[in-house]
Amino acid sequence: MDIKKFLILSLFCFFSFAIQAQRIAIMGALDQEIAILLDSMKSSKKVNKGGIDFYTGKLKGKKVVILKAGVGKVNASYSTAILTENFKPSLLIFTGVAGGLHFEALPGDIVIGIKLVQYDFGQIDSTGFNVSPFRKLDGGRHEELYIEADAGLVAKSILSADKIDFVPISGRKPKVFAGVIATADVFVSNNEKAAWLYEEFDALATEMEGAAIAHICRTLGIPFVIIRSCSDNANNNARVNFNQFVGPASVNSARLVMGILEEL
Ligand code: ADE
DSSP states (O other): OOHHHHHHHHHHHHHHHHHHHOOEEEEESSHHHHHHHHHHOEEEEEEEETTEEEEEEEETTEEEEEEEOOSSHHHHHHHHHHHHHHHOOSEEEEEEEEEEOSTTOOTTOEEEEEEEEETTOEEEETTEEEEOOOBOTTTTOBOOSEEEOOHHHHHHHHHHHTTOOOOOBTTBOOOEEEEEEEEOSOOOOOHHHHHHHHHHHOEEEEESSHHHHHHHHHHHTOOEEEEEEEEEOSSTTHHHHHHHHHHHHHHHHHHHHHHHHHHO
8 A cells, every 4th residue: 555545544544543532512501401311321430520520431332421510501611612522523512491381391301403583682772672693793684583503413312202111101102392492591480581581582381591502512513402391381481390300301302312322
């Protein structure tokens, strides 16, 4: 083999190894949201970076890194930054619970985020608070309000959801939805606000991390998908329902994540 061919082959081997060595990142906001994933993980090792515990190992035969981000957009952004700097993941899957906004999206149901929207980003003027995306200084254009998840990962999530044995709640088999997820640093427990989120943004669920992670992944070019299971309906009863259903909803979301890993 001549030297040129040898160098090309070596480079090819190096890059294939580097790609394989990349881990799939799985993130949740709460301990419950990542608990069954950590329990199912093989040869897990814990390493702390920037105050966050990262668990590396294998799940469903795939090399993964799992972490708890903490609640809200700041925690989610910080954790995503530390994660991406230290692990350069090939893709990111978020798993956790949300408040269902669609009238049929009940506790235990799955919502796969096709698009994410940050609904607490905007301006206050004489008309009150208006959601509006960041205006870019160069040319004055707005960034898009909605950030799209990776279409391939969304498709795989929808396909795998069909094969999962989800935990039923009150004897009802969980349904699967895919659509908009609305994010803000707010736990919504209000009938009118929940209806507004559904009507104004077409959102099927609301939570406190997704759009922040989406924003960073878009900036860094990392494919991502946000998987949620409803713990409540963001209505006046949301706090009570959250405490009742955060356990089984976390399990349903994590079960789908394991199903997705099998498809990758
Ligand atoms: N996560 C779970 N339920 C939620 C709600 N009602 N509002 C915001 N985040 C949530």
